[in-house]
Amino acid sequence: MPRLRIQLTGWDRRTLILTDTPDPDCPRCDGDGGFAYDYGDHEGEYAGTDWDPCTCWDETRRWTLLRFPRIRRRSRGVRDPWNVEPPF
Structure with a gap:
């Protein structure tokens, strides 16, 4: 009987996967x-x-x-943090 687990992987391309796990009752490992x-x-x-x-896994x-979409961020250019003028 398969022992399945849901897992989140990756950080540049996030993916939800279903993966096998070791047999908790395995006498060898x-x-x-x-x-x-x-x-x-x-x-x-x-x-x-x-x-x-082990052979149990x-x-x-x-x-x-499920593959999650990449969220691309727009480059807004370099802004001066000390500038108090409005951005328009």
């Missing part, structure tokens, strides 16, 4: 959706964390529901 593990560089120092997704499974 305990509902986290994957496995995180730390790794080190050639000197043994911490170099980052990798993520392996497909991160690429998503459907676009």
